[in-house]
Amino acid sequence: MATMREVAARAGVSIATVSFVVNGSRSVSPTTHQRVTDAMAELGYTNNVVARALASKRTRIVALLFPALEERLGGIALRMFMSAATRASELGYHLVLWPSGETERDVRDLVSGRLVDGVLVMEVQLHDSRVEALLELGLPFVSMGRTSQNDRVPFVDMDFEEAVEQALDHLESLGHQSIGLVLEDFSASPIVGYGPAARTEEAFRRSVARRGLRSASVTCGPSSAGGRRAAHDLVAALPDVTGVLIMKDDATGGLLSGLAGTGRHVPDDVSVVSLASSTANGAATEPTLTTLDAPGVEMGRLAVESLVARLDAGVGAGGEAAGGAGAGAGAGAGGEGGPGGEGELTQVLLPCVLHVAGSSGPAPGVGARG
Amino acid sequence: MATMREVAARAGVSIATVSFVVNGSRSVSPTTHQRVTDAMAELGYTNNVVARALASKRTRIVALLFPALEERLGGIALRMFMSAATRASELGYHLVLWPSGETERDVRDLVSGRLVDGVLVMEVQLHDSRVEALLELGLPFVSMGRTSQNDRVPFVDMDFEEAVEQALDHLESLGHQSIGLVLEDFSASPIVGYGPAARTEEAFRRSVARRGLRSASVTCGPSSAGGRRAAHDLVAALPDVTGVLIMKDDATGGLLSGLAGTGRHVPDDVSVVSLASSTANGAATEPTLTTLDAPGVEMGRLAVESLVARLDAGVGAGGEAAGGAGAGAGAGAGGEGGPGGEGELTQVLLPCVLHVAGSSGPAPGVGARG
DNA sequence: CTGAAAGCGCTTACAG
DNA sequence: CTGAAAGCGCTTACAG
Numbered sequence A, B: 001m002a003t004m005r006e007v008a009a010r011a012g013v014s015i016a017t018v019s020f021v022v023n024g025s026r027s028v029s030p031t032t033h034q035r036v037t038d039a040m041a042e043l044g045y046t047n048n049v050v051a052r053a054l055a056s057k058r059t060r061i062v063a064l065l066f067p068a069l070e071e072r073l074g075g076i077a078l079r080m081f082m083s084a085a086t087r088a089s090e091l092g093y094h095l096v097l098w099p100s101g102e103t104e105r106d107v108r109d110l111v112s113g114r115l116v117d118g119v120l121v122m123e124v125q126l127h128d129s130r131v132e133a134l135l136e137l138g139l140p141f142v143s144m145g146r147t148s149q150n151d152r153v154p155f156v157d158m159d160f161e162e163a164v165e166q167a168l169d170h171l172e173s174l175g176h177q178s179i180g181l182v183l184e185d186f187s188a189s190p191i192v193g194y195g196p197a198a199r200t201e202e203a204f205r206r207s208v209a210r211r212g213l214r215s216a217s218v219t220c221g222p223s224s225a226g227g228r229r230a231a232h233d234l235v236a237a238l239p240d241v242t243g244v245l246i247m248k249d250d251a252t253g254g255l256l257s258g259l260a261g262t263g264r265h266v267p268d269d270v271s272v273v274s275l276a277s278s279t280a281n282g283a284a285t286e287p288t289l290t291t292l293d294a295p296g297v298e299m300g301r302l303a304v305e306s307l308v309a310r311l312d313a314g315v316g317a318g319g320e321a322a323g324g325a326g327a328g329a330g331a332g333a334g335g336e337g338g339p340g341g342e343g344e345l346t347q348v349l350l351p352c353v354l355h356v357a358g359s360s361g362p363a364p365g366v367g368a369r370g
Numbered sequence C, D: 001c002t003g004a005a006a007g008c009g010c011t012t013a014c015a016g
Helices: A004-011 A015-023 A030-043 A049-056 A075-090 A104-112 A129-137 A160-173 A195-211 A223-237 A249-261 A296-312 B004-011 B015-023 B030-043 B049-056 B075-090 B104-112 B129-137 B160-173 B195-211 B223-237 B249-261 B296-312
Strands: A061-067 A094-100 A118-121 A141-144 A155-158 A178-184 A214-220 A243-247 A271-277 A290-293 A347-350 A353-355 B061-067 B094-100 B118-121 B141-144 B155-158 B178-184 B214-220 B243-247 B271-277 B290-293 B347-350 B353-355
Touching: A004 A015, A004 A030, A015 A030, A049 B049, A061 A075, A061 A104, A061 A296, A075 A094, A075 A296, A075 B075, A075 B094, A094 A104, A094 B075, A104 A129, A118 A129, A118 A296, A129 A141, A141 A296, A155 A160, A155 A296, A160 A195, A160 A243, A160 A271, A160 A290, A160 A353, A178 A195, A178 A223, A195 A214, A195 A243, A195 A271, A214 A223, A223 A243, A223 A249, A243 A249, A249 A271, A296 A347, B004 B015, B004 B030, B015 B030, B061 B075, B061 B104, B061 B296, B075 B094, B075 B296, B094 B104, B104 B129, B118 B129, B118 B296, B129 B141, B141 B296, B155 B296, B160 B195, B160 B243, B160 B271, B160 B290, B160 B353, B178 B195, B178 B223, B195 B214, B195 B243, B195 B271, B214 B223, B223 B243, B223 B249, B243 B249, B249 B271, B296 B347
Parallel strands: A061 A094, A061 A118, A118 A141, A141 A155, A155 A347, A178 A214, A178 A243, A243 A271, A271 A290, B061 B094, B061 B118, B118 B141, B141 B155, B155 B347, B178 B214, B178 B243, B243 B271, B271 B290
Antiparallel strands: A094 B094, A290 A353, B290 B353
């Protein structure tokens, strides 16, 4: 555990010079640079990040605020965790997992210990007091998901509107004219407006109207029982239904068997598309589900890149730990943050990827059918 | 952002005294204590954790080492992440997510930045170079999962042996005499010996022999297709099978329909128990699955408690952030670590919880059947 | 291009 | 019970 002082002594330079070499923060003559590099190698020197943090007032730690009491979190949240941590690491940062309630109080703790330079917020609601608190505190942050009032909020979110278009394009191209939507039931939940469900429903409503499709939408309780019930509700509301969009992973199996229970076979009689899901989840049912895969990995990655770009903005030529903050996916703007300014407001909507599997096919009477 | 110096000035004491009050590290007279407390409140003082870390040489940060490239991670891993972070927070620590490969190299980075006091390792294999490296480095750690040679390794793991007993007890009590085991197929994987599968298979082999049950075991590929195939393989190997233990969440749906494909109805003809799963996962299929729920939340919590107990051992009377490190579940020893020593070796096996649902019932010909 | 020095905000022997 | 002071290992104006 050699210190900078020891390296400096061995190289015959000041510790300031060692610091410059380590961080690339000042240019150093080639020979001096070499001597320092050699000394570091010989002593096995590594930077003490805590000391650096105290002196530089930047910890290079970002927090990922997650709802500690949330039971509904699934595979997509896990992917976000992992990809955010991985990307942070690549960019020379560390990701600390920060459990939080919905309260503003939890957010204040973030800033008080001065442990983190910036924050990622998960599971953001249409009205989210954490986002308000963050805005007020002035702590750099990026929202994963978005509030309804978001003109001043940097966010990365799934493009639910586009996902609905993709799903409807797919079904319409197969000849389907009567399409149902199945969304999670939040009526008994403390959550007032759940963004994903609200945006999906709104987008669906508009799109079927524009397309001139027959439609209905129902809500759905948890697990296979909820899905089975939803199947019956949907068939009751829209007896000639031939296409279903569902956004509730744990209910898809029940939806399939519920449809079977009404004498409708998937995909021969009814096609099903699972929204904001994953190919892996879709492969667990029989038939396998056509899915619109949620960009969980990309969201975690881009959220970190956007946050780090902002944190690094205005700071002199970054050192070894750089690694290229270039993004490159989705719609929206990718804000790199000019060298001078605070960086533009980054707002990114990421598309889902359509994965066609066994649960969707031509509408009855269309295409190669008996 | 008041500093300790400012608090000291306002209270008319030295900064050492403020430090003692903040950390409870020395007794302070009631009046002085009050003056300091008042000053802190008036100034809104909060401890700068970075400065404390540098001076005390303890960061109160622990790393959770997770396999960055692992695709198989699921809900149980997510629960571990969340519960570990939450418990760490309660104990005055922070949890940083540390992506790693399987290499020893990744482990060395842990120690070099001096950011973390201790480490949690996930997805530990029977032979795990990360564990070896950690042992060698002398960095305090707790393994989640366990290697085959583990006499010197502190770990928290699921009790696979006991889970098999619970499952077989359940099926045997229902009259089942011919029982199959379905495990993930690792033959095409770089993983040499996967602990959970290896331990489960071994436990199953012994237990059916001891119980005098007919048995067979087959491996299973991913998703519903794998499960369906496994059903056929199992029926071929053990035609009179009436009970199945499966430890592969994404294949359970396929197993159920594969059994149906051989003319066997669940639970009337065959009972199925899903090992190391969750009630939520079990509720996604139809019929709902009897599960042995993996103690993911408890594992995360206990691993942190065990690690923190070790880190705090030998350190003077902890401050406000204590909170009680008492555990209290599972077999094995719970090492609190005496005030003097390094703490005993904590090795804990946590039981699964049996959740009986629709997929298991009396064996054909037993109990109330037509 | 390089160095001397102050300072980041704490903790902790060491005295008293 | 309390204080003065050294020191944790860096970064960063400020000079030269």
